[in-house]
Every structure is written in C-alpha cells, then in structure tokens.
Amino acid sequence: MSSALETLIEMGFDKQLSELAVKRAGNLDSAIEWIDKNQDKLTPEQITAELADAEDNEEAPALKPGEEARSLVCDTCQRKVRSSAQAEFHATKTGHQEFSESTEEIAPLTEEEKKARLEELRERLAAKRATQSDQDAIDRKKNEQIRMKSTKETQEAKENLEKKERLKEAAAKKAEKQADIDAKKRVLAKLEADKAERKRKAEVERAQRAGQAPPPPAPEPAAPTTSGPVLSKPASAYAETRLALQTPGGRVQKNFPVETTLFEVAHALGQDGVEVSSFTQNFPKKVYDKTDFGMTLKEAGMVPSAALIVK
Structure with missing residues (x-):
C-alpha cells in the first residue's frame, strides 16, 4: 500500500475512495484535491465502477527525461498540470480539450500546507456529517408528523362511519317499533269494529223478533291515530x-x-x-x-x- 493511500485512510477517508483518488491524481496533494472536488458527486457504486475502470487504464505518463518543468491550465476546470503528457491524460479522463500555457511552476505543498489542507478537509467532512444529521432529524420529524396526521384522519373517518352506522341502526329500530305500534292499533281497531258489527247484528235480530224497527247503523269508527305520518292514500294506491x-x-x-x-x-x-x-x-x-x-x-x-x- 502506497504512503499516499495509507495517509488518506488514516485521515478517515473510505478505502475505495482513497484508492481511486490516488489512481486518478498520482500523489497525496493531488489526491486530496481530487477527493475535495469529487467525494460528494460519487456514490459507492460509482466509486467501485470508477476504480475498476482506473485499474484497466495505464497510469498517467510521468515527465519525460530532460523535459523542462512548466504548468498547463485546463480552460474548462482550471486544473493545473506539470506537463503536456499529464495534460493529455487529464483530457482523456475528463474530456476537457482546451489548455493554456502558464509560466507558474506548480510547487508541492509544504508540510504546513498539507496539515492545513487536511484540517480543512476534516472540518468539511464534520460539517457535512452534522448537516446531514440535522437534515435526517428534520426528515424524521416530518415523517412522524405525516404518520400522526394520517393516523388521526383514519381514526376520525372510522369514528364518523361508526356514528353514521349507529344513527342508521337507531332510525331502523325506531321505524320498526313505529310500524309495530301502527299494526297493533290497526288490529285493535279491527277487533273493535268487528265487535260493534256483531253487536249491531244481534240488536237487529232482537228487533226483528220483537217486531220493532231495526236500530240505526252505528257510525263508522274513527281511524286509529299514530305517531307516524298520516297516510294520505289507501294501501291499494301504493x-x-x-x-x-x-x-x-x-x-x-x-x-x-x-x-x-x-x-x-x-x-x-x-x-x-x-x-x-x-x-x-x-x-x-x-x-x-x-x-x-x-x-x-x-x-x-x-x-x-x-x-x-x-x-
């Protein structure tokens, strides 16, 4: 395992992400810059695929012997590279084709700069994790509110349905009870009418035997009153x-x-x-x-x- 890879792992970065950074950048300084720019853009699956792809490609060519040190700047992403070979390698990997020459020489990071960069990366990671933790807490709270609202609405709908069923059952019981009362009144009225008719017939027979005029017919009995609606038409009309x-x-x-x-x-x-x-x-x-x-x-x-x- 290279010292750059060991350093990145010791810093707390994922092993596969560190391996990919070293393969893409070549040294610790560039690997740190690569991680800083790309760690939020790649999923674990993409990192695995990128790592496999990197293993199938050759390493970026080093400076040729005797080549004068200089820098080139990518016009697309502003990345600086040391040589034209490294610029070609960058173009192959990113698709960036436009480069400009620069008289600025790329100097390696000092130990103090490395420590400052590492500390900055750690702080970014901590801030990102804290932000994600806060967002997770907000999401959990929203989900709990949605669940409670759904439970409350479901319970209210259930209670309303039960209330309607109780009212419906009470109305049916009341209608049945009233129907029974009305039927009983009709039966009693019929019995009274039959009794009155038998009495009238008996009086007519007695009058005939005595040679007297028959008594006048009894008036029609009043229809029994009910607490329900009064029928405005006979049963035959229904x-x-x-x-x-x-x-x-x-x-x-x-x-x-x-x-x-x-x-x-x-x-x-x-x-x-x-x-x-x-x-x-x-x-x-x-x-x-x-x-x-x-x-x-x-x-x-x-x-x-x-x-x-x-x-």
Whole structure:
C-alpha cells in the first residue's frame, strides 16, 4: 500500500475512495484535491465502477527525461498540470480539450500546507456529517408528523362511519317499533269494529223478533291515530312497500314492489347470504313458512310497510 493511500485512510477517508483518488491524481496533494472536488458527486457504486475502470487504464505518463518543468491550465476546470503528457491524460479522463500555457511552476505543498489542507478537509467532512444529521432529524420529524396526521384522519373517518352506522341502526329500530305500534292499533281497531258489527247484528235480530224497527247503523269508527305520518292514500294506491327485516346478522330495510312474492323476498336475502325458512310478523301475529311464499306482499297485507323477523 502506497504512503499516499495509507495517509488518506488514516485521515478517515473510505478505502475505495482513497484508492481511486490516488489512481486518478498520482500523489497525496493531488489526491486530496481530487477527493475535495469529487467525494460528494460519487456514490459507492460509482466509486467501485470508477476504480475498476482506473485499474484497466495505464497510469498517467510521468515527465519525460530532460523535459523542462512548466504548468498547463485546463480552460474548462482550471486544473493545473506539470506537463503536456499529464495534460493529455487529464483530457482523456475528463474530456476537457482546451489548455493554456502558464509560466507558474506548480510547487508541492509544504508540510504546513498539507496539515492545513487536511484540517480543512476534516472540518468539511464534520460539517457535512452534522448537516446531514440535522437534515435526517428534520426528515424524521416530518415523517412522524405525516404518520400522526394520517393516523388521526383514519381514526376520525372510522369514528364518523361508526356514528353514521349507529344513527342508521337507531332510525331502523325506531321505524320498526313505529310500524309495530301502527299494526297493533290497526288490529285493535279491527277487533273493535268487528265487535260493534256483531253487536249491531244481534240488536237487529232482537228487533226483528220483537217486531220493532231495526236500530240505526252505528257510525263508522274513527281511524286509529299514530305517531307516524298520516297516510294520505289507501294501501291499494301504493306501488311499493317498505320492509324492516330482522335477520340473524342484524336489521336491514328493503323496498319491494307490492306484487313481489315472499319467495322473491327470500331470494333477495339469500343473495346477501341470509338463508330464509320463514317470516314472522308480530302485529298481527303471523308466521309465513315456505308454503306461504307464493303470496305477494299486497296479499299478505304488508302495504305500505311491515316489520318481519327472518328465520
């Protein structure tokens, strides 16, 4: 290992970078200048490739015997070389073709200059590492902020979705409860009407047996009031009915044409993964098994709405 290479490695430079600098520059002074200009431009992969390429090429030719010492300056990068042979070598490596003669002789660095240059390089490396460390800290902070923001937005979206589902479920429960109340009121009103009709018929029969005039017909009973919306049209005027269905997986609400059969309702639930063997209606209490599935919703009295338990 050359003394220039050993010195560069002792300074803390990467071994491959130091080897490439020595091959490109030839001596310690030039190697230090080369590292100063190129270390930030090359990746480890590029250094490896450049090193392999340098090993395949001949070393820069030395001064010819008896050649007068002088310097040439590259017009492109302002680099100074000692001889025309070294200028040709520089042109081959860099593609720089224009050189100017200079009467300035290139003097080697003194020991003090070498130490000052080494110290300057160390300070640059330390400053670069400190800057990179600060930038890494900034990047980590930004990434953490992005992650926290994403987590917060995801949590808020989840909470909003859960809130909407709760409101939807509460509305479905309320609608089903109201449908049950309305159905019960209709049944009670029908029972009262039937009771009044039987009483009227009995009074008519008694009057006929006694040879008296029949009593006047009883007035029509008032329709039961409900807390839900008042129907402005009879059930026969509806083309669609709303079903609140209590399935094993939860409550669902579906709308069907009034001529839809219970079999078609069961088939629609089956497409959602719900196997149906029967429907149960609480008010009035009625169980519809598969023998009843040919009935339409209109024939079953489930217009304009009904609540069913699916089994």
